[in-house]
Amino acid sequence: MTDVRLTRRELLAMGATTTAGAVAALTPLPAHATAREDHSRALPVHESTVSLEVNGRPLVLQVDNRGSLLDVLREQLRLTGTKKGCDQGQCGACTILVDGRRINSCLTLAVMFEGASITTIEGIGTAAQAHPLQRAFVKHDGYQCGYCTPGQICSAIGALDEIERGVPSFASDDPAAMPERTEPEIRERMSGNLCRCGAYPNIVAAILESVET
Numbered sequence: 001m002t003d004v005r006l007t008r009r010e011l012l013a014m015g016a017t018t019t020a021g022a023v024a025a026l027t028p029l030p031a032h033a034t035a036r037e038d039h040s041r042a043l044p045v046h047e048s049t050v051s052l053e054v055n056g057r058p059l060v061l062q063v064d065n066r067g068s069l070l071d072v073l074r075e076q077l078r079l080t081g082t083k084k085g086c087d088q089g090q091c092g093a094c095t096i097l098v099d100g101r102r103i104n105s106c107l108t109l110a111v112m113f114e115g116a117s118i119t120t121i122e123g124i125g126t127a128a129q130a131h132p133l134q135r136a137f138v139k140h141d142g143y144q145c146g147y148c149t150p151g152q153i154c155s156a157i158g159a160l161d162e163i164e165r166g167v168p169s170f171a172s173d174d175p176a177a178m179p180e181r182t183e184p185e186i187r188e189r190m191s192g193n194l195c196r197c198g199a200y201p202n203i204v205a206a207i208l209e210s211v212e213t
């Protein structure tokens with residue numbers, strides 16, 4: 001009898017090859033796949049002219065009709081303070097303010113913002129003249145890597161404004177009553193902004209302090 005001995009590494013390599021081969025055999029490439037790729041490459045680019053204001057600066061932009069507001073801000077205007085996390089509305093890293101209301105800029109097309117007034121983190125404060133929320137984030141260590149921070153700060157400004165305007169949240173006991181700037185309200189209203197570093201207690205402390213100052 002032949003003594004066949006395999007090392008663990010050889011066994012795993014065999015398994016990977018066999019599995020890949022089996023999957024390839026079971027999943028034939030759709031006949032139209034290559035044609036579809038070529039077709040999409042050949043699609044004409046449709047552009048539009050949009051007049052809007054970004055951080056107080058009036059601009060007239062030529063934008064690709066398919067382009068998200070996030071991509072136009074980051075790639076066309078080089079305003080890279082607004083971050084791209086998931087690019088599908090799940091993390092809040094791309095939050096900006098449009099006419100004072102917070103939105104996820106990855107979920108919306110730039111072409112829709114004719115006449116809008118847009119504020120990104122670059123328009124909120126500077127190192128010399130920081131916004132109270134920015135100062136509070138520094139004081140309370142409301143970040144670690146900082147990737148989510150621009151979105152957190154824009155979102156917090158929008159959330160505090162919603163409380164001010166009496167917009168109820170799921171944390172409001174009585175939706176008809178004026179909401180208050182309490183910790184449960186802040187936590188609920190900021191729940192769309194994820195922080196992979198888990199700086200949540202510090203973020204909430206910073207927002208609550210900025211309310212008091």
Ligand code: FES
Nearest residue numbers: 085086087092106
């Ligand atoms: S990048 Fe827009 S929600 Fe994540």
Ligand code: FES
Nearest residue numbers: 144146195196197
């Ligand atoms: S500070 Fe790193 S993701 Fe929030």
